[in-house]
Amino acid sequence: MTVNDLLDFYSPRLEDMSDLALILDQTGAVLFANEAVRKIQSAPPKSLAPEDIIEQLQNQGRAGEFSNLPDNTPPVREARLRVILPDGAGTRHVNWKFVGIPATDGAITLAWGTFRATGPGQEMGFTVLPNGIIQAASPALCSICGYSRDELVGRPARQFYYTAASRKRIVNQLNERNEVENGAVTLRCKDGSPLTLWYSAESIRGTSGRLLAYSGFFQQRPFTFSSKLAGEFTRIVDALPDLAWVSGRDLRIVAANQAYLRAYKRERAEVIGQSEYDFLNPEQARFPIEAALKVFEEKQELLHPAVPHLTDPQVWYRVIRRPIFDDDRQEVIGLLGIAQDISAKVVQENAFMEQLRAREEDVVVVTDDQGRILRRSAQTLNPSIYGRPQTFDAYTLDMRPVLDLLHADDLPAVRKAMHLVLRERREQHLECRIRNQAGNYSTVLARLLFHDAIYGEPRMYVVVRDITEQMGLRKATMVIERLKLASGAHTDRELASFLNVSAAAISNARKNERVPPDWIIDTGLRTGRSIDWIVSAVVPNQV
DSSP states (O other): OOHHHHHHHHHHHHHTOSSEEEEEOTTSOEEEEOHHHHHHTTOOTTOOSOHHHHHHHHHHHHTTSSSSOOSSOOOOEEEEEEEEOTTSOOEEEEEEEEEEEEETTEEEEEEEEEESSSTTSTTEEEEEOTTSBEEEEOHHHHHHHTOOHHHHTTSBGGGGBSSHHHHHHHHHHHHHHSEEEEEEEEEEOTTSOEEEEEEEEEEEEOTTOOEEEEEEEEEOOOOTTHHHHHHHHHHHHHHOSSEEEEEETTSOEEEEOHHHHHHHTOOHHHHTTOOHHHHSOHHHHHHHHHHHHHHHHHTSOEEEEEEEETTEEEEEEEEEEEEEEOTTSSSEEEEEEEEEEOHHHHHHHHHHHHHHOSSTTOEEEEEOTTOBEEEEOSOOOSSOSSOSOOTTGGGTSTTOBGGGGBOGGGHHHHHHHHHHHHHHOOOEEEEEEEEOTTSSEEEEEEEEEEEOTTTSSOEEEEEEEEOGGGGGGGSHHHHHHHHHHHHTOOSHHHHHHHHTSOHHHHHHHHHHTOOOHHHHHHHHHHHOOOHHHHHHOOOGGGO
8 A cells, every 4th residue: 555545545534533533644744643632722723733732742853762663563662742831831741653554665653642640631720830830821811710812911820829738739749749629729810719629730840850840730520529429427417415517528518407497597509508707707718728638738737725716706617527538548528627616715714815815915825735825915015926906817826836936056955945844744934936927936934823613624834025125135234234233333343342352352343244143132122122123124014
């Protein structure tokens, strides 16, 4: 058979293939391209193939991939090329296979290609550069999220994930495995609402292995476990006395008991099949949605020991969210939430925290027995550690370990003090440096004490006072000056005589930046002046 005979024979058969299919001559020139190839760049019917494929295949041909065909059928050759998609979804990898067919007047090569992981990109395609900037987004993706193309392309991708953890997880997976199929992620639409989509994506790399982009597509499809969750958990939820609900991985609530409906003043039809965003104020809805996503991302239980009710901040709950796994315990398909009313205990704890504050500017922080921050008082340090208190701050403290905020040099002393408080129940006082929102460290005086009578569980209450401005007053030179004032001395020699030490001892104390404690105690006892005042210029009624 001649080349033309082979072309007539194979062309109609390749035209019907769903995969990309080409017929090439011995130089790599394209003799035929099926409809799947022509659609890639919306090429006109008379056009054989997108230019980038032609050029790449010709390069392969010049490299000898399709020449020197043996008499017998040659083995299948493989190549991985990149192709630009027509819908604005950027670049994808295509795995190509080639088979040479001899002819009486030469030879042809049959080539067929399949997309790696991501398909032809006709769903909702995207391409993101390694620096996180969106390079391309298909019209379908822009439409479902409510953005124009200009509002997506050229912008950082992190702005469009509902949580930063989602983006970090996807990037880590692609860096480790190069491709991900059928993953779930929640995006933030233009109106702020969450949108859970399924995605497949791959890392696009050059011939040298250098990362060029992340590319893939999203799909919106029904959540298959909704009916399963509703069937298995509705009776369980209804039997619980506290607020209880079950939501799927798509954030839609599939079961909620009467206590939940009463708390939010909603009918069952307004809640079932909806996410919190659909029946709560958008600013409030983000808290339970972010909490649910954290459960889904980390695949572990999430506890909020004390958070105000979103529609009535006077009511407080202890909220626990537990992941529900599939039958293989591999993937989280939903969560069970339970909220216990602890309003009476919060009122009691507020009164206790207020009793601990000796001065108006004192701040009280509550931690669990692991040192994770549970609550804080309405007061704040200046500069602030967390920022000005807001009504729903308890949702965002995230039980952050208090040790994460401390200066590294102070960690050993703080760990020791926490151990004495939590294990031996001994009240502790210490000074330490804590990082503030200005990026600097504030020096604070901290009082740590144990208390478990309110909740029946160990808690540590930390009373914090900013003493940064007092640190300069504690220098040896300033202490010596206050010793002079207390004793009535005007010179170092007169102070030395009062303390029954040599004048050189006074000079050495100033030089070494250390005043012997017995000087301070002796002066306080003999003059009646406050030791706190001698040490740091704090008068008794300020303590």
